[in-house]
Amino acid sequence: MSPTREEQHWMYRNMVTSRRFEEAIAKIYFEGKSPAFNMANGPIPGEMHLSDGQEPVAVGVCAHLTPEDVVTATHRPHHQAIAKGVDLDKMAAEIFGKKTGLSGGRGGHMHLFDDDVNFACSGIIAQGMGPAVGAALSRKMQGKPGVAVAFVGEGAVNQGGWHEAMNLAAVWNLPFICVVEDNGWGISVAKKTASSIASHADRAAAYGIPGKRIEGNDPYAIFEAAGEAIARARAGEGPSLLECETYRLAGHFMGDAEAYRPKGEKDALFEKDPIPKMRERLLADGAASEAELDTIEEESAARVDAAIKFARESDDAAPEDALTRVFAA
Template sequence: MIPSREQKLWMYEKMVISRRFEEAIAAIYFEGKKPVFNMANGPIPGEMHLSDGQEPCAVGVCAHLQPYDIVTATHRPHHQAIAKGVDLKRMAAEIFGKATGLSGGRGGHMHLFDSAVNFACSGIIAQGMGPAVGAALSRKMQGKPGVAIAYIGEGAANQGAFHESLNLAAVWKLPVVFIIEDNAWGISVAKAASTAVPENHVRAAAYGMPGHLVRDNDPYAIFAIAGEAIAAARNCGGPSLIEIETMRLAGHFMGDAEGYRPKGEKDGLSARDPIPRLRARLLADGDADEAALDQIETTAQSEVDDAIAYARNSPDPDPADALTSVFV
């Protein structure tokens, strides 16, 4: 399965928007948090996990999805949310804790919810897998269209929820695809130090489902494998597991000193940054010229600037609404 020219350009656009959005967030995050760091201070409170480097995992999969399809994501969700079509302005406002945010500023960046495009994420490891299985079950029982995509990191493959979710999805032959984003680091722990098998896609065989491995953070290869898995799910072929070798260009969180990384690792990763690589590929293949790609980047930056301005200028939540939408 080969992406069309339009799909290739869409993937590049969403990858650029994600990167520019996170660059803007990174520039703002430490406002009010220096010289003495306090996570609660500044316009963006709380922890912040950036997904730069992992953009191909989002676009290669979400290029096949419709608004009625479901995506559950991780604590590192911006690239996935953008590729799924989450409203960028309301997403920015949620990250800033503003009343105009997706959840009125209650969730922050690790708990983004947009029912309009069926997107949700959670800060708890492997937490989205069960809800994705449940969503797939509901679609099957009601005879409604839609597949569920559950994104996790490679560390989540060692959680009980991983095995429980794969087992139920296989037993009930549900339309769900599990995506492992393997960036090689579970916070500061290397995969080899925490996981008994070198590649997690082999675990699919234990549950009678196909397992696939995509190397080199390649958006076109991800597109091809994800397309087959999603098509199978739509046609009652049951679940699949896809492991993607990707990269985390930043630390686990904003402020991570990254002392655990081997010397030279980050320089090596930066040299393989997927966005410049995709730009070069589009040019080499004749899918776009410099002017067209420059325009995509200019438009992406404008969209991000508008979203950040919207978030900064939005009102703070009314303290009187603190218990609204909360079980008491």
């Protein structure tokens, strides 16, 4: 199943939007943080995990999803949030800690919740697995349409909770897909240092479900594999496990010196940057004209600019609002 022309344009648009968004955040993040780097300073305080390079996984999977489908994401959630259709203005405002943010500043960039499109993320490794499995259970019990996708990193498969949730999804035959984004690094620990097998897709055998590894950070190949897994889940045939090779072009967090990376690795990854690659492919395939792609890029940049402007101009969160919304209204 190859993406249609329209789907290819959607994928490219969301990849570019995500990249422009991360670039904007990266620039603003350092405001107020130099010459001395202090994480607490500037308009965007706190940790920041950017998703540059990992866009193909988000768009290849989310191209098959509708707002009613459920996604749980990780501490590195922006590309997935954008591909899932999270309100970009409110998301930017949340990252700035503004009153107009998704949660009014209570969550921050690792805790983005958009109920309108069933998106949530979390700062604890593999923690999204249980809730996604539970949402899948909810749909099955209610006889309602929709699948649940948990995005996790390749380091997450070594969490006990990951195994528990995979087994639960399989033993209850739920409409659930686990998508492992394999960027090769758990902060500074290389995949081969942490895992005894090269492909986490092999772990699917432990649950009696299909597993597939997709090499090359290729949005088309990810689209195809995700399409099969999601169609299978929609048909009531149960969960799947996908592992997608991807590239972390950013550090683990903003400010990460990345001294642990082998010399030259980063340069090689930038040469394989999936965004220019997709642009070339769209043109080579005749799937888009230069003018069309230019328009997509301009519109994406404008969309990001508008979201950043909205965030910057919004009111700060009111300090005393910290004491509200602990419980449901």
